[in-house]
Amino acid sequence: xxxxxxxxxxxxxxxxxxxxxxxxxxxxxxxxxxxxxxxxxxxxxxxxxxxxxxxxxxxxxxxxxxxxxxxxxxxxxxxxxxxxxxxxxxxxxxxxxxxxxxxxxxxxxxxxxxxxxxxxxxxxxxxxxxxxxxxxxxxxxxxxxxxxxxxxxxxxxxxxxxxxxxxxxxxxxxxxxxxxxxxxxxxxxxxxxxxxxxxxxxxxxxxxxxxxxxxxxxxxxxxxxxxxxxxxxxxxxxxxxxxxxxxxxxxxxxxxxxxxxxxxxxxxxxxxxxxxxxxxxxxxxxxxxxxxxxxxxxxxxxxxxxxxxxxxxxxxxxxxxxxxxxxxxxxxxxxxxxxxxxxxxxxxxxxxxxxxxxxxxxxxxxxxxxxxxxxxxxxxxxxxxxxxxxxxxxxxxxxxxxxxxxxxxxxxxxxxxxxxxxxxxxxxxxxxxxxxxxxxxxxxxxxxxxxxxxxxxxxxxxxxxxxxxxxxxxxxxxxxxxxxxxxxxxxxxxxxxxxxxxxxxxxxxxxxxxxxxxxxxxxxxxxxxxxxxxxxxxxxxxxxxxxxxxxxxxxxxxxxxxxxxxxxxxxxxxxxxxxxxxxxxxxxxxxxxxxxxxxxxxxxxxxxxxxxxxxxxxxxxxxxxxxxxxxxxxxxxxxxxxxxxxxxxxxxxxxxxxxxxxxxxxxxxxxxxxxxxxxxxxxxxxxxxxxxxxxxxxxxxxxxxxxxxxxxxxxxxxxxxx
Numbered sequence: 001x002x003x004x005x006x007x008x009x010x011x012x013x014x015x016x017x018x019x020x021x022x023x024x025x026x027x028x029x030x031x032x033x034x035x036x037x038x039x040x041x042x043x044x045x046x047x048x049x050x051x052x053x054x055x056x057x058x059x060x061x062x063x064x065x066x067x068x069x070x071x072x073x074x075x076x077x078x079x080x081x082x083x084x085x086x087x088x089x090x091x092x093x094x095x096x097x098x099x100x101x102x103x104x105x106x107x108x109x110x111x112x113x114x115x116x117x118x119x120x121x122x123x124x125x126x127x128x129x130x131x132x133x134x135x136x137x138x139x140x141x142x143x144x145x146x147x148x149x150x151x152x153x154x155x156x157x158x159x160x161x162x163x164x165x166x167x168x169x170x171x172x173x174x175x176x177x178x179x180x181x182x183x184x185x186x187x188x189x190x191x192x193x194x195x196x197x198x199x200x201x202x203x204x205x206x207x208x209x210x211x212x213x214x215x216x217x218x219x220x221x222x223x224x225x226x227x228x229x230x231x232x233x234x235x236x237x238x239x240x241x242x243x244x245x246x247x248x249x250x251x252x253x254x255x256x257x258x259x260x261x262x263x264x265x266x267x268x269x270x271x272x273x274x275x276x277x278x279x280x281x282x283x284x285x286x287x288x289x290x291x292x293x294x295x296x297x298x299x300x301x302x303x304x305x306x307x308x309x310x311x312x313x314x315x316x317x318x319x320x321x322x323x324x325x326x327x328x329x330x331x332x333x334x335x336x337x338x339x340x341x342x343x344x345x346x347x348x349x350x351x352x353x354x355x356x357x358x359x360x361x362x363x364x365x366x367x368x369x370x371x372x373x374x375x376x377x378x379x380x381x382x383x384x385x386x387x388x389x390x391x392x393x394x395x396x397x398x399x400x401x402x403x404x405x406x407x408x409x410x411x412x413x414x415x416x417x418x419x420x421x422x423x424x425x426x427x428x429x430x431x432x433x434x435x436x437x438x439x440x441x442x443x444x445x446x447x448x449x450x451x452x453x454x455x456x457x458x459x460x461x462x463x464x465x466x467x468x469x470x471x472x473x474x475x476x477x478x479x480x481x482x483x484x485x486x487x488x489x490x491x492x493x494x495x496x497x498x499x500x501x502x503x504x505x506x507x508x509x510x511x512x513x514x515x516x517x518x519x520x521x522x523x524x525x526x527x528x529x530x531x532x533x534x535x536x537x538x539x540x541x542x543x544x545x546x547x548x549x550x551x552x553x554x555x556x557x558x559x560x561x562x563x564x565x566x567x568x569x570x571x572x573x574x575x576x577x578x579x580x581x582x583x584x585x586x587x588x589x590x591x592x593x594x595x596x597x598x599x600x601x602x603x604x605x606x607x608x609x610x611x612x613x614x615x616x617x618x619x620x621x622x623x624x625x626x627x628x629x630x631x632x633x634x635x636x637x638x639x640x641x642x643x644x645x646x647x648x649x650x651x652x653x654x655x656x657x658x659x660x661x662x663x664x665x666x667x668x669x670x671x672x673x674x675x676x677x678x679x680x681x682x683x684x685x686x687x688x689x690x691x692x693x694x695x696x697x698x699x700x701x702x703x704x705x706x707x708x709x710x711x712x713x714x715x716x717x718x719x720x721x722x
């Protein structure tokens with residue numbers, strides 16, 4: 001292990017030595033041959049290479065960089081006849097310079113600088129571009145002054161100017177490259193045009209002796225605004241290389257200044273440095289403004305996503321079928337914050353294909369190509385997400401073309417740029433896929449993927465609920481149809497009419513029920529009831545209470561005792577734990593109707609002879625439920641042929657904005673207006689539609705019984721007995 005680490009370290013060191021030595025040699029040769037003649041702005045590119053190398057590597061590797069500097073510097077200087085003493089002085093100067101500059105920048109920035117930040121750029125300029133080259137300039141300038149017998153201050157300025165520009169125009173792009181090279185790659189032709197334009201305009205400016213700012217500043221501004229700081233730095237490099245080449249060829253724009261050549265050099269270098277720095281600062285400002293706009297747009301999109309999720313959750317909570325779920329997703333998710341197109345696919349029953357539940361936003365020709373389903377074995381983003389249980393994230397058309405070449409033409413024709421396919425899971429298994437598509441390039445960042453995941457989770461949960469609901473509704477419908485016929489069986493001596501209207505007209509399920517049963521000895525059992533709850537639990541309670549009531553009635557229990565026994569049954573067998581019920585037993589031998597109530601509205605009796613409606617309120621008792629030792633009173637009334645007995649549930653008399661007493665009075669008045677010989681089934685339906693028209697908040701059940709000739713010979717109108 002140790003030997004391996006040593007080999008790796010040696011290999012890295014050798015590579016670092018080469019990466020520093022080779023550019024250093026090239027920059028030094030250019031400095032000697034091309035940038036050292038005339039009075040033009042000669043600069044030292046190698047200075048930027050060395051300081052950037054130190055800023056990007058650990059301090060433990062700096063000796064390798066210093067070794068590369070010393071060996072390359074000695075090789076070049078001796079090759080051009082500088083002599084050993086001068087070469088050693090230059091090697092020391094060019095070694096100390098990056099050591100000082102890099103150390104200061106690292107200390108001030110607490111690590112490698114991010115030149116996109118204004119503070120780090122200022123620290124880089126102060127440490128690597130100003131102080132480091134100044135220290136190197138002192139050593140190198142004194143060495144030059146001793147060799148060439150020139151003024152050492154001017155020699156120091158000459159050195160400092162060349163190295164400072166080299167640090168700015170070579171070191172800065174090296175540091176910016178990992179952070180911003182993608183901008184240049186995405187605008188390759190524009191980058192080449194700007195750099196070429198800068199070089200050409202520099203040549204024209206120098207050849208015609210025109211003010212450099214006339215041509216160069218607009219190009220630098222364009223580079224800063226379009227290509228960011230890296231583009232501005234590279235454009236400055238093109239300016240510097242070209243300007244130094246022109247100066248070496250005898251062309252310059254600063255030779256008319258009343259200064260010595262070193263002074264002219266300093267002015268030229270300062271001009272280039274200021275132009276480049278201004279361009280870089282312009283790029284920073286533009287990038288900051290663009291970032292602020294993007295952040296505001298991102299915040300707006302995030303708010304829209306949250307609003308979409310809230311609205312989608314609300315809509316899905318009320319979606320009971322797969323089609324309703326698909327409509328909700330289409331209405332909420334296709335938007336600027338969501339996607340331009342989407343599709344929801346579900347695994348079919350045999351697990352061999354995906355059926356499209358919803359699809360929107362795609363052009364007609366593209367939607368047609370999907371047909372109604374896709375085989376699970378076909379290579380698509382949706383099928384891959386279902387097979388693997390992992391999301392498929394595709395950010396570019398090129399990536400889609402690589403993964404799904406057979407379908408790429410449809411994505412291109414549809415104008416798609418990015419696709420995400422997210423599995424819909426239930427119980428740890430994929431049951432389908434949500435496919436989102438965008439017409440514009442998308443970052444598909446954490447926020448977008450979290451949004452997609454949330455939408456997929458909500459859809460999957462809604463689909464599970466819809467499947468459970470469908471199964472539950474089917475069972476409830478079968479159970480209700482089995483125990484609650486649409487019309488009662490014929491009973492000798494009485495005519496029965498029924499109207500049953502559930503509050504949910506679409507699903508048709510409710511907890512209200514009725515019963516009319518012929519008992520031994522010519523008696524008749526009548527009942528209406530209303531259980532607490534909805535759906536399958538309510539239907540199950542209704543079925544149990546109706547069946548138990550029948551069984552108790554067949555045993556001969558009178559109404560009050562029947563409710564006592566049924567209350568005990570309800571405590572142990574009810575899902576909702578509460579129910580109201582009205583019970584009546586007709587004994588034709590005595591022409592008596594006995595009745596009892598468990599928290600139920602009082603029944604009505606319409607007298608045949610006068611049309612008078614009597615409210616039978618002589619029976620009382622609590623609702624059926626977890627009430628120990630409940631007791632119920634019983635009422636009795638004598639009836640005659642033609643009298644009509646009406647029982648109903650509270651849905652008939654309870655209306656929003658209306659008290660119960662007003663509702664009961666309306667029912668009494670309506671029943672009093674009957675002629676007495678109408679068909680009871682149609683009369684009950686008309687009563688329901690008139691007094692409690694849809695939309696209803698509760699189920700409505702009405703039972704009307706007309707007594708016939710089986711009653712005893714009794715012409716009395718009867719009275720209510722306790």
